[in-house]
Ligand SMILES: Nc1ncnc2c1ncn2[C@@H]1O[C@H](COP(=O)(O)OP(=O)(O)OP(=O)(O)O)[C@@H](O)[C@H]1O
């Protein structure tokens with residue numbers, strides 16, 4: 078076994094149980110919850126978060142973080158939207174997302190790794206810069222009524238399963254292999270444990286951190302491709318709560334906010350639980366305005382519980398996130 | 400006489416306004432155990448971190464087998480055959496023993512250009528090393544964070560041995576060890592030297608040092624103040640060199 082990566086501390090079982098309880102409660106409370114239409118909506122709404130959460134899992138496990146993922150997805154979505162509007166080939170349009178995302182990941186890495194600015198601050202600064210970039214690029218208007226070219230491809234089914242589901246499964250499998258079967262995984266977890274010790278052990282710390290920010294950016298960009306395919310518009314407020322949702326889902330899934338441990342299965346279950354709660358509460362009449370309260374509350378609650386249980390303690394001095 | 404494996408020439412290190420080392424000249428020979436002694440803060444760890452590529456010197460030169468080298472990272476020093484057991488061990492507590500022993504230089508096979516870990520082979524090699532060290536570790540898959548101080552020490556030593564290094568540097572390797580484990584480490588340093596390896600040992604324990612070291616070097620306030628062959632000195636003299644009571648040290652410190 079390797080501590081973590083796929084599973085950790087039975088957290089996954091608790092999450093699975095929580096999902097089941099939530100499904101039962103909402104099925105009783107709302108006649109619409111347990112319909113196939115709603116299940117499809119719920120899964121479709123989980124697509125971006127599954128991908129962004131995968132990147133966030135890597136970042137947190139490495140002792141990093143990115144609070145600009147929402148706006149990065151927005152920028153990539155504009156690229157995808159413009160490509161779609163210009164009738165470029167589907168392959169080019171689809172790839173525009175991950176390519177733009179990877180490019181922005183490179184920028185993030187340059188700021189955080191080369192500039193040696195703590196990730197939480199560096200990505201917060203970038204968030205500000207990108208927010209204006211989105212405004213300027215969109216000219217204050219939505220991209221809307223985009224063609225269905227991408228939608229048709231990603232929603233197409235193969236053996237009864239949507240192509241989108243295959244792509245997401247492939248992304249998780251690739252990351253799992255990288256973490257569990259290649260030196261990269263050991264290096265990432267060693268950096269998450271202690272960057273200085275990793276350096277003393279001869280790990281190419283700068284290269285691993287760059288690669289991880291780029292991969293996370295590419296996954297966020299892929300999420301943008303799915304976003305545009307799903308909704309066929311890009312609005313000014315795109316991705317506002319994405320970073321919060323992703324960090325909450327990943328921490329809920331058992332990945333350590335301090336780095337060094339992660340669970341991919343936990344991330345999947347964390348995303349599903351979050352989306353089930355959001356969807357269910359909406360159906361029983363709680364306005365969507367309350368969703369960030371729920372997400373933020375869950376994030377803080379889980380961390381407070383772990384601290385109280387003695388499983389987590391934050392250093393009292395210095396920057397935690399690197 | 401052959402050239403030393405490693406020669407340090409005029410090594411100095413400053414941390415901002417603090418001068419941790421200045422003008423250190425030292426030869427390190429193959430087949431020899433060299434002890435570095437000195438008070439807390441004398442600069443021993445700083446010196447070996449420069450040899451290990453963990454710090455860059457502020458001035459001075461390092462020569463490996465006569466050729467000047469400059470280490471940008473611990474990986475560079477490792478490729479020159481220098482393995483270091485740091486005082487703070489530098490193990491990753493969240494990884495297993497085998498993962499730690501091979502960290503940064505994993506065994507892998509390339510499939511479609513992707514480097515896959517050879518976990519089985521690494522595990523076998525680590526089991527052999529642990530047996531050679533006579534270290535009793537019940538579960539080699541356990542995270543290193545769950546091991547005792549002595550067991551961690553053994554893992555760090557395995558890591559150094561696994562490099563097949565030409566120079567093994569140990570910064571207070573026995574500080575956390577019980578009597579029996581200390582004996583094992585000391586006899587290991589001798590065996591390494593007999594195999595032709597150069598060994599640098601930092602220790603505050605004078606009797607341990609006299610048991611294994613061929614040569615002793617004393618640091619004081621960032622300077623090398625004395626160098627003695629074991630045959631030409633005794634524990635009392637070494638202690639007085641460390642504390643500064645020795646006339647040589649007094650003379651040296653008066654001139655500065
Ligand atoms: N990274 C650093 N930054 C600033 N000062 C440092 C750093 N590392 C060491 N020093 C300073 O350099 C001096 C020498 O420290 P060093 O750790 O080399 O001593 P030492 O001889 O190994 O002592 P000990 O026997 O306690 O291990 C000390 O004054 C220490 O505070």
Ligand SMILES: [Mg+2]
Pocket residue numbers: 443444445486570
């Ligand atoms: Mg020291």
